[in-house]
Amino acid sequence: MSVARFWRKIPQRYNLIGTKCETCGQHFFPPRTFCPDCRRTGKIVDHKFAGTGTIVTYTVIQTAPDQFASPGPYVLAIIKLDEGPQMTSQIICDPKDAKIGMRVRGVFRKIATDGESGIIHYGTKFVPVE
Amino acid sequence: MVGIITYGVYIPRYRIKVEEIARVWGANGSEISAGLGVFEKSVPDLDEDAATIAVEAARNALLRRTIDPEQIGAVYVGSESHPYAVKPTACTVGEAIGATPNMTAADYEFACKAGTAAIQTCMGLVKSNMVKYGLAIGSDVSQGAPSDALEYTAAAGGAAYIIGNDDPIATLNHTCSFTTDTPDFWRREGQDYPRHGGRFTGDPGYFKHVKGASNLMLEQMKKTPKDYTYAVFHQPNAKFPQKVAKDLGFTADQIKPGLVVPRLGNTYSGASPVGLAATLDIAKPGDTIFVCSFGSGAGSDAFDITVTDAILSDTFRRGAAPSVEKLLQNPIYLDYAKYAKHKGKLVMQA
Ligand SMILES: [Zn+2]
Numbered sequence: 001m002s003v004a005r006f007w008r009k010i011p012q013r014y015n016l017i018g019t020k021c022e023t024c025g026q027h028f029f030p031p032r033t034f035c036p037d038c039r040r041t042g043k044i045v046d047h048k049f050a051g052t053g054t055i056v057t058y059t060v061i062q063t064a065p066d067q068f069a070s071p072g073p074y075v076l077a078i079i080k081l082d083e084g085p086q087m088t089s090q091i092i093c094d095p096k097d098a099k100i101g102m103r104v105r106g107v108f109r110k111i112a113t114d115g116e117s118g119i120i121h122y123g124t125k126f127v128p129v130e
Numbered sequence: 131m132v133g134i135i136t137y138g139v140y141i142p143r144y145r146i147k148v149e150e151i152a153r154v155w156g157a158n159g160s161e162i163s164a165g166l167g168v169f170e171k172s173v174p175d176l177d178e179d180a181a182t183i184a185v186e187a188a189r190n191a192l193l194r195r196t197i198d199p200e201q202i203g204a205v206y207v208g209s210e211s212h213p214y215a216v217k218p219t220a221c222t223v224g225e226a227i228g229a230t231p232n233m234t235a236a237d238y239e240f241a242c243k244a245g246t247a248a249i250q251t252c253m254g255l256v257k258s259n260m261v262k263y264g265l266a267i268g269s270d271v272s273q274g275a276p277s278d279a280l281e282y283t284a285a286a287g288g289a290a291y292i293i294g295n296d297d298p299i300a301t302l303n304h305t306c307s308f309t310t311d312t313p314d315f316w317r318r319e320g321q322d323y324p325r326h327g328g329r330f331t332g333d334p335g336y337f338k339h340v341k342g343a344s345n346l347m348l349e350q351m352k353k354t355p356k357d358y359t360y361a362v363f364h365q366p367n368a369k370f371p372q373k374v375a376k377d378l379g380f381t382a383d384q385i386k387p388g389l390v391v392p393r394l395g396n397t398y399s400g401a402s403p404v405g406l407a408a409t410l411d412i413a414k415p416g417d418t419i420f421v422c423s424f425g426s427g428a429g430s431d432a433f434d435i436t437v438t439d440a441i442l443s444d445t446f447r448r449g450a451a452p453s454v455e456k457l458l459q460n461p462i463y464l465d466y467a468k469y470a471k472h473k474g475k476l477v478m479q480a
């Protein structure tokens with residue numbers, strides 16, 4: 001990933017900043033600048049997601065790409081955020097403890113590093129709510 | 131009056147026992163544990179570093195008290211394991227808690243006392259009305275070279291303090307420091323592991339400076355150790371703080387709540403701040419706390435603190451973030467091979 005592309009997405013990655021349509025109440029993550037339902041009558045504003053959600057489904061990744069901070073095996077899940085949208089993220093737990101329907105919350109972790117001398121990509125991963 | 135508005139701690143879930151490290155090096159684990167008074171230490175996850183720990187500690191502080199992050203005008207992160215040689219951890223923390231962009235920020239480095247130096251800076255900025263709130267963090271994922279004495283204690287963790295004037299949970303009545311140029315412990319630029327002066331680290335390093343700052347504080351406040359409910363000293367192991375407390379005239383009971391090193395290890399810049407947090411976790415209004423940090427190189431910062439009624443008020447929710455005791459519970463133990471992987475001690479073939 002280019003430095004510029006990572007930098008532009010810092011608000012999304014660090015703080016789950018998405019958007020919501022004030023006309024119909026729908027939330028969007030990643031952020032949308034246009035409501036597909038309200039179209040021209042939609043009013044889009046920034047929304048900071050609470051960072052809590054539920055695992056919709058998951059898989060266990062055995063070997064991650066080189067630059068990933070977690071080499072695997074690790075749990076990769078689709079999470080339905082409490083405000084509605086779904087996103088894909090790593091779940092930090094023993095793969096045998098992962099379950100569909102499990103409640104999770106966001107934490108701040110290293111996602112990947114760009115080689116030995118490049119930038120460190122921080123962002124949100126999820127842990128089981130205890 | 132200037133004081134602690136809120137605080138938060140983060141400690142990674144993983145632990146390794148001193149005995150397991152000793153087993154690998156053919157040393158006597160129980161003898162080493164008894165000598166240091168340390169039985170296990172925290173280990174960061176593969177995707178944790180001083181920045182992620184600092185962010186989690188700061189977010190835990192914000193869970194305990196409703197504060198507009200945009201009112202935080204200064205962020206200082208003390209660490210000897212900042213992820214970048216050049217690029218401040220404090221900016222990442224500021225962004226991750228929503229304090230950017232109207233804030234000043236910098237990273238601090240002073241071996242194990244960079245966190246308390248950050249608290250002092252925030253006190254100054256708050257007292258001079260330059261900022262409403264200042265955020266001071268001590269956070270480390272410290273490294274000891276394989277088989278070196280430091281490997282038994284070098285741990286990971288951090289604590290964050292928001293300093294301000296309005297209704298603090300504890301007032302920071304006074305601070306003073308004692309600093310000299312002493313080569314007891316160092317790491318040169320580009321080196322992976324620090325070096326230390328062996329036995330030299332004790333008397334001319336730790337004891338001289340902790341006693342220097344502590345006696346200065348007692349003198350300036352016209353107090354004796356009996357005037358404090360609790361005391362927290364830098365804890366590179368359990369023996370040093372126990373000995374210095376005794377030499378100064380503090381009792382074992384006074385230092386007990388803040389002596390977390392036996393189950394945590396030495397979290398370097400996080401050590402005194404985490405010890406203070408563990409004490410605040412159980413403190414009552416009116417309790418007085420004596421704190422003295424130590425950083426090799428060398429210096430100590432002392433603090434005189436009084437806990438206020440605000441710690442039990444509705445504006446402060448102590449239970450909204452995990453206590454140090456809670457963070458020490460339910461550890462996941464690693465064997466040495468997994469530990470080496472976590473700490474990046476294994477060099478993978480490119
Ligand atoms: Zn809409």
